[in-house]
Amino acid sequence: MGKFSPDTLPELLSVYYRRLFPYDAYTRWLSYGNVNSNTFSHREMCFTLAGDIYIRYQSFDKPSDFENELQKKCPEKIDIGAVYSMKPKQKKLGSDMEVVERELIFDIDITDYDSVRTCCKDADVCSKCWKLMSIATKILDTALRDDFGFKHILWVFSGRRGIHCWVCDEVARKLESNVRSAVAEYLQVLIREDSTGKMVNLSDKTHPSIKRALEIIDKVFVEVCVEGQNILGTSQGMLQMLQMMEDNLRKEVEPAWEKLHTSVDRWNAFVGIFERMRGELKWKNKHLVDEIMLQWAYPRLDIAVTKGANHLLKSPFCIHPKTGKLCIPFNPATAFTFDPDGVPSINELIEELQEFDRKVAQEEDDVKRKVKNYKKTSMYKSMQIFEEFLRNLEVSCRNSKADPMEF
């Protein structure tokens, strides 16, 4: 199959929006069981056209309007905004349009891991640094479900360097802004580096959510960070960690490291020395191993996105204009084995579609029509994930319609 080239994007997009974009499931999602008819029609959508032209404050009275507009405009990117108190397209200067609903969203960007990853730089993600993202997914997903009790969580790979998380439970959509920011801050454990380069300082009474995160990290830390990212394989990496140590610890660790050669050996030596000396360490270093694990592997959230209810977030099922890759849902439970390289790009999808058409050309036309187009392509698997998410969501929307007191 050919490689994606951005020049061909406009052409490919027009086919994609005509034949592949999952309008039905997508608009059902944004209608939330039609409990409230405004949920869909008051939603802000933002299109980005070729040449970075943004069209904000668009809204669509009904799903078919959305479909028509999408096919007409063929945007390079679609962003989803909040649901407002009025139709965003009718927004006039000075009119006060208030946010009435917004999914609780999280944005994790691989570039925020640059100080702890060695495999890639900038916007690239390989299977090694994806592992960091998968740890983030696991920790966040568990916290959202177990701590907050959320059930309808959609995880999306953005097509290039990030992952997005959409929490769609009714309570989540209706969170007040101060609660929204509280949730965001609860989940933000890493803060700006202090003078020794540490981003987290634990106390003796570590919060359960952090302990649980540590358990998750601990299982894969050596594989993903120590080995995968070779964090102690370079002098720079060693220096970064040595800086966090108080003198008497450093005095033991440094010579030990010099004698060893691999990242794994050095890590094990360090943990050994740390355990032995633990009793003598000052509070700043008492929890150093845990703190390092958190700093290297705890989710790095862009919490401004979570806090601001009117923040736009890139929509699932759009195409990344640079890589041509599809922005698709993935299953958080199997995130560890998800391969970002294996995400289909638009040209592949369209080739698959044409291939299918050729194969069944002989058969009756209505056979062809019965099969949904995306089922003919490798989009299929992530569509199943999306459909399942949607099924559960619609069940609970129906229930809350029947029993509005549930929340």
Place this chain on the structure above:
Amino acid sequence: MHLSFTTPFFYNSSCSCAHFPVMDFSRVCRRSTKVNFEGLQKYPHELQLYNDFPAFTISIGELEQSMAERLCVLQTLEEVGNRGLKVGTEDWRKTVIEDLKKHNLRGFCKLLTATSLGSDVEDFNMRRRDHMSHYMLRVSYSESEDKRRWFIAREIELFRLRWLYLTESKRSEFLLLNNIKYSKADDREKQTAVKLSYGFMTVSQEYYFIPVWQVADLVRSRKVFIHKGMAYITNDDIISVLLASYRATLSQALAYISRRLHVLDDDPRILGLVKGAGKNTREVEYTNFANKDKVDIRQLDTLAEISYPLCMRQMHQRLRTVHHLKHFARLQYGLFLKGIGVSLEDSLLFWRSEFCKQMDVEKFEKSHSYNIRHSYGREGKRSNYAPQSCMKIISTSVSAGQYHGCPFKTLDSPALLKALQGSGFSMIAQHEIADLAKKGHYQLACSAHFSHSHKGADQVLIGHPNHYFDESQKILMSKMVKKEEKGSSTIVKPPAEKVKADTPKTDVWEDMGIDLSDVPL
């Protein structure tokens, strides 16, 4: 005096629907001592949630007075907060009460500290004034998003303060009276939770279940264990829950009022009352002119380097480089100069020499010298303008290309760090200052700037740029004296040649023993 105020207006939060009570000012009491003392049942507790609309008669005078007093309380809370005292700490509550005493708010002091005023009548009146003034200020502060946010934040602090002064039994009484019940975790639930929480919770404590949405602040700071949307909170944390629901009610009520403000247009007297509140925001006055006419303008460059706060230093540097300052900067800097003791004549000379590097003398005389004389009270109304306080400076708006205002507020972190570069502070110090500024603690940032510029000096809290200057001079002066005593020949950079008369302590910033270690960093 007859006033009737019969508009559908207040949102009664105790019932789920909007409620249109009638506020009746028509029966005005001359003195409201003739209260019916079954009345105290109406306010059975010092603390209230203001759920009910105040339906009684009160004189306009008393109303006005109590509004002013409450406003003073709220402003004091803000000031104390600005000084960096962490809300809820022992220091914080003591400072607030001490400051209120300075403002002669005996009634409020007693009320806030849950102490009786001595008789039922007085207690009743005070509680009523509390009730009334709260409602009136709701109206005053409902107008804009900014005001609403300010008012809610202050009222929340106030409530917290009062809660802290309640005894354990008073607290339970309050919960009972307000019909607030939380379900307790039974032993089995507790055991599961202790296990789930990795021992974060203990079996010996009592816990209540509260939905996490009601305890946002406890969740934010990871103070409580949460599971499936429920927070397990202890008795001590109940205040957070109360505050969260109080906040929600208040913000709803204020939003409701704001949409109906126009109904006030028909009643000029109420409108006047409501609009008047908050106009005369209190400021730190700088009136210490005892040592005028002592600073030589030839020393200004040196002084700018050693004794100016950052705001003034920036304007000074700007003036020296481009030989011009815009209007507000001229005013802010000009008054500061007056305050440090630059005479009118010198001031004219100083501005003229700079400005005339890029305009002719005639134009300067025409457009600027009047203003300078005016600011010294020699023209126009002849009022002697006082140098602007930090609060004033911090609250003025500053747009791009303007150099007045407080740099800790107007500059973003990178710009601020750049401005601090030449200061000779360590990187850590620079970041510490920038961090404080970023968190909105502008005056604390300025105080830190002061400490780093004056090594070894006592902690000084900056409330006024001239105060910064005076303190700095005092320190440099004493250093010089010490060196002279020791007979050393080292020359300390010369402070201004003024001899500070031993003036009585005029400003309130002077002797606050504030512990900065409580500041959340």
